[in-house]
Amino acid sequence: MKVETILGRGHSCNVFLVESEKNFLVDAGMGIADRVKKRINDVNIDSIVLTHRHIDHVADAKELSDELDATLYAAPKEARALREGDDMSILSSSFGMSFSPLEIETLETDTFSGFEVLLTPGHTEESICLYHEDEKILFSGDTVFANGGAGRTDLPTGDRKKLVESIGKLNKLQVNTMYPGHMSTVRENAGTHIEQSLKNLKMF
Numbered sequence: 307m308k309v310e311t312i313l314g315r316g317h318s319c320n321v322f323l324v325e326s327e328k329n330f331l332v333d334a335g336m337g338i339a340d341r342v343k344k345r346i347n348d349v350n351i352d353s354i355v356l357t358h359r360h361i362d363h364v365a366d367a368k369e370l371s372d373e374l375d376a377t378l379y380a381a382p383k384e385a386r387a388l389r390e391g392d393d394m395s396i397l398s399s400s401f402g403m404s405f406s407p408l409e410i411e412t413l414e415t416d417t418f419s420g421f422e423v424l425l426t427p428g429h430t431e432e433s434i435c436l437y438h439e440d441e442k443i444l445f446s447g448d449t450v451f452a453n454g455g456a457g458r459t460d461l462p463t464g465d466r467k468k469l470v471e472s473i474g475k476l477n478k479l480q481v482n483t484m485y486p487g488h489m490s491t492v493r494e495n496a497g498t499h500i501e502q503s504l505k506n507l508k509m510f
């Protein structure tokens with residue numbers, strides 16, 4: 307498996323190009339579609355999995371899915387908000403934007419291209435993480451970040467108690483490499499970063 311990171315700039319999240327059983331993107335970013343396309347080059351992208359509904363993860367989803375002819379996926383409640391263009395919870399209204407409803411498939415399976423799809427609510431109602439047990443890789447979205455960071459829960463559909471539960475669930479996994487939705491990736495012993503996030507959350 308090969309994972310390439312297209313680091314987010316400005317408000318955009320990080321976008322990941324995964325070459326596995328299927329070739330897919332994790333998240334679509336905001337204003338970085340050109341950089342993503344350049345990095346993809348001639349890799350045939352099958353799908354784009356959105357970790358959650360927030361605009362900094364989905365703004366470029368339509369452009370990328372159209373140009374790459376790739377199917378968009380999100381967990382059921384996130385997909386519904388994106389289909390409806392729910393500006394309030396997508397946070398497009400916070401950016402003075404109106405979000406155009408997306409054509410998106412519901413990710414109902416519990417595995418995707420060799421990854422376990424983990425429901426990790428808290429940052430949003432149905433945020434997901436993708437976990438590969440053999441390779442000990444976690445795509446953690448905005449649920450957990452490097453160096454003990456964790457997702458905000460003060461935004462619409464956020465829930466602090468659920469975030470603590472979700473990170474507690476992640477803390478039970480064997481994670482070596484972690485690819486969060488923002489800031490740096492963790493190349494080894496990512497489990498210690500997750501454990502620190504959980505400790506920090508429980509402390510305050």
Ligand SMILES: [Zn+2]
Nearest residue numbers: 358360429448
């Ligand atoms: Zn977010």
